[in-house]
Amino acid sequence: MPESKPPGLKRGRGVMVTLLALVAVLSVAACGSSSPSAASSAAAGGSGGGASSASGGSGSGSASHVSGAKYTIAVVPKSVGLFYWGTVHAGALAAAKKLHVNIVWKGTEAETDVSGQVNILQDFITKHVNGIAFAATDAHGLVGTAQAAAKAGVPVVNIDSGLTPQKPPLVATNNIAAAAKAADILAKQIGDKGDVALLPFVPSAATSIQRQQGFEQELKKYPNIHLVAVQYDQSDISTALSEMENILTSHPDLKGVFAANEPGVIGTVHALLERSLVGKVKVVGFDNAPDEVNALKAGQVAALIVQNPFQIGYQGVQETLDLIQHKKVPQSVDTGSTVVTKANMNQPAIHKILVPPTAS
Amino acid sequence: MSDAHTMAERAPSAAVVETAEPYRRAWLRRLLQQLGPFLFVLALGAALTAASPFFLTSTNISAVFVQMSVIAIIAVGEVMVIITAGIDLSVSAVVAFSGVMSTMVVTNNHWGIGLGMGLGVLVGGGVGAINGLLVTLVRLPPFIATLGTLSAIGGLALLVTSGQPIAAPTGFDALGDGHVGPIAAPIVVMVIVALIGWFILARTTLGRSAYAIGSSYETARLSGIRVNRVLISVYVLQGLLAGLGGVIVASRVVTGDPAAGANYNLDAIAAAVIGGASLFGGEGTVIGALIGALLMELISNGGDLLNISNFWQDFILGVVIIVAVTYDQVRRRALEKR
Numbered sequence: 080m081p082e083s084k085p086p087g088l089k090r091g092r093g094v095m096v097t098l099l100a101l102v103a104v105l106s107v108a109a110c111g112s113s114s115p116s117a118a119s120s121a122a123a124g125g126s127g128g129g130a131s132s133a134s135g136g137s138g139s140g141s142a143s144h145v146s147g148a149k150y151t152i153a154v155v156p157k158s159v160g161l162f163y164w165g166t167v168h169a170g171a172l173a174a175a176k177k178l179h180v181n182i183v184w185k186g187t188e189a190e191t192d193v194s195g196q197v198n199i200l201q202d203f204i205t206k207h208v209n210g211i212a213f214a215a216t217d218a219h220g221l222v223g224t225a226q227a228a229a230k231a232g233v234p235v236v237n238i239d240s241g242l243t244p245q246k247p248p249l250v251a252t253n254n255i256a257a258a259a260k261a262a263d264i265l266a267k268q269i270g271d272k273g274d275v276a277l278l279p280f281v282p283s284a285a286t287s288i289q290r291q292q293g294f295e296q297e298l299k300k301y302p303n304i305h306l307v308a309v310q311y312d313q314s315d316i317s318t319a320l321s322e323m324e325n326i327l328t329s330h331p332d333l334k335g336v337f338a339a340n341e342p343g344v345i346g347t348v349h350a351l352l353e354r355s356l357v358g359k360v361k362v363v364g365f366d367n368a369p370d371e372v373n374a375l376k377a378g379q380v381a382a383l384i385v386q387n388p389f390q391i392g393y394q395g396v397q398e399t400l401d402l403i404q405h406k407k408v409p410q411s412v413d414t415g416s417t418v419v420t421k422a423n424m425n426q427p428a429i430h431k432i433l434v435p436p437t438a439s
Numbered sequence: 440m441s442d443a444h445t446m447a448e449r450a451p452s453a454a455v456v457e458t459a460e461p462y463r464r465a466w467l468r469r470l471l472q473q474l475g476p477f478l479f480v481l482a483l484g485a486a487l488t489a490a491s492p493f494f495l496t497s498t499n500i501s502a503v504f505v506q507m508s509v510i511a512i513i514a515v516g517e518v519m520v521i522i523t524a525g526i527d528l529s530v531s532a533v534v535a536f537s538g539v540m541s542t543m544v545v546t547n548n549h550w551g552i553g554l555g556m557g558l559g560v561l562v563g564g565g566v567g568a569i570n571g572l573l574v575t576l577v578r579l580p581p582f583i584a585t586l587g588t589l590s591a592i593g594g595l596a597l598l599v600t601s602g603q604p605i606a607a608p609t610g611f612d613a614l615g616d617g618h619v620g621p622i623a624a625p626i627v628v629m630v631i632v633a634l635i636g637w638f639i640l641a642r643t644t645l646g647r648s649a650y651a652i653g654s655s656y657e658t659a660r661l662s663g664i665r666v667n668r669v670l671i672s673v674y675v676l677q678g679l680l681a682g683l684g685g686v687i688v689a690s691r692v693v694t695g696d697p698a699a700g701a702n703y704n705l706d707a708i709a710a711a712v713i714g715g716a717s718l719f720g721g722e723g724t725v726i727g728a729l730i731g732a733l734l735m736e737l738i739s740n741g742g743d744l745l746n747i748s749n750f751w752q753d754f755i756l757g758v759v760i761i762v763a764v765t766y767d768q769v770r771r772r773a774l775e776k777r
Binding site: 316 | 498604693698739
């Protein structure tokens with residue numbers, strides 16, 4: 080009789096209490112497992128584009144040799160295979176060609192593989208490359224590795240994502256400044272007055288916090304604009320859609336929205352389509368994923384704030400070389416962000432940023 | 440009756456006694472069970488009407504029902520699984536996978552939109568069948584079996600898309616944004632699903648068998664119920680409904696997002712439990728699950744309307760779940776004492 084009874088169907092409070100506890104743990108785990116993709120789309124900016132060709136094997140990479148080059152610089156992204164990092168790679172390669180250095184490009188397969196990145200960096204330190212530029216997968220977890228490099232006399236520059244505390248020089252987008260631009264363009268679009276809403280994404284993600292902070296600070300310059308709603312969309316399109324619907328319901332006079340990353344932009348656009356409010360409510364988005372660019376072309380989005388990963392790659396290599404040659408480098412460089420609207424999107428310089436070159 | 444007595448002697452539990460209870464009293468019990476959450480829904484609705492002039496408008500009420508539809512549809516399946524003393528944790532992954540599969544065949548392989556959506560639903564049923572087989576033939580605990588498929592199917596959804604969302608052609612919004620007369624299509628689908636779910640649970644052998652298995656697996660088996668067949672059917676139904684939910688999600692945003700649906704697992708379980716389903720099995724109703732889903736949606740809709748931060752919304756939802764289950768426990772203990 081006992082064997083005919085599947086174990087899961089046992090009745091008894093102990094089992095159920097355990098199950099409930101496990102459900103709770105699982106939900107936390109589920110949140111944890113969903114945030115890497117959120118974090119990646121946050122950090123990776125415009126990560127769209129299925130065109131990226133991920134190379135197989137963990138810790139894949141490539142080396143480019145420039146004849147007669149004196150130095151070899153290792154460039155380690157958060158991960159390989161994503162559209163965004165492909166653009167960083169293209170920038171690093173361009174710098175290598177121009178500055179006459181060798182580049183070794185190597186990264187893990189996942190932006191969450193912190194220990195994998197530590198291993199890759201340790202190998203480069205052991206090999207004693209001339210310098211390393213890397214994007215920290217974890218602000219705290221990579222501090223020790225950076226110290227180890229310094230101890231071994233290998234100059235280090237952080238690209239895209241830095242450390243806490245930030246010892247090496249950092250080349251990255253200033254998200255606070257970028258979000259301030261979002262506030263300015265939104266204010267311009269709505270004629271400096273009216274109600275606006277903000278959709279940040281994950282309350283614990285540094286980029287989400289910085290974009291919210293930058294937007295809210297800049298908005299204070301416009302006394303006639305009122306931020307009437309702030310809701311986190313958890314980097315989930317349908318959550319963004321529901322929240323936007325509810326905001327539109329309670330604020331029928333809403334004039335504008337700043338959605339701080341891709342899922343927020345797409346969810347907002349669908350809410351506006353549903354309520355036939357496209358054009359009446361101005362949307363400013365962040366990043367340049369293909370579906371966002373399409374929404375911009377269609378006039379559903381008024382402006383996109385686009386980062387410059389090509390510059391991050393280029394200047395990262397440039398600064399690493401400067402360090403190798405004992406030149407002084409600034410502690411922090413903002414590679415900038417660009418406000419792209421339908422009006423300027425076809426200018427060659429802007430188009431290059433909106434639809435950037437990719438290398439990996 | 441004498442049968443029930445001997446059974447009760449062998450396994451003296453409240454649930455076994457319940458099967459011997461006259462139908463009318465059981466009905467009264469169920470009514471009582473739902474009364475708490477239902478009164479809470481009414482009170483919350485009244486409070487929101489007072490607090491926001493936008494709450495009791497046709498646009499908003501329609502939005503609330505559309506927003507709750509996916510959770511309600513999945514909760515109808517989840518309540519069936521919970522009634523058998525099981526649990527299905529794979530629905531989050533099924534929502535993502537079915538949404539991705541249906542948009543993929545439409546966008547990449549140029550399938551018809553209806554056909555693609557049908558595939559999405561069937562894919563969910565397929566995952567349900569795997570869950571059912573793992574629970575019955577392999578005899579894994581439902582928690583472990585569906586935890587496994589949660590991870591595996593979630594991984595598949597990311598694999599087939601390389602982690603990138605898939606944009607569907609515009610006509611794909613027919614199910615999510617369409618209307619039947621003046622009523623939004625997801626609401627119509629939700630009502631149909633609820634009616635079918637109610638009919639299965641209350642009026643068919645499958646439904647009765649599910650309650651019997653949840654009350655006492657051994658008794659059900661010994662009394663000739665083909666438990667494996669019933670359990671597999673229940674998990675397949677849940678899979679189909681989760682697949683349908685996934686297709687609606689994808690249709691609403693015209694995008695197959697491999698990261699979609701993360702919150703649906705706990706929301707579906709919470710809806711069932713708030714509505715009086717017992718994780719010990721043998722208890723739960725479709726109407727209860729619907730009230731549970733509505734209650735949760737009102738909290739998030741009201742929170743958004745009044746611009747209450749998400750942090751508070753989560754906190755309030757948690758308190759509501761605890762209060763609802765506590766109410767249920769107290770009521771149960773009172774009944775046991777009688």
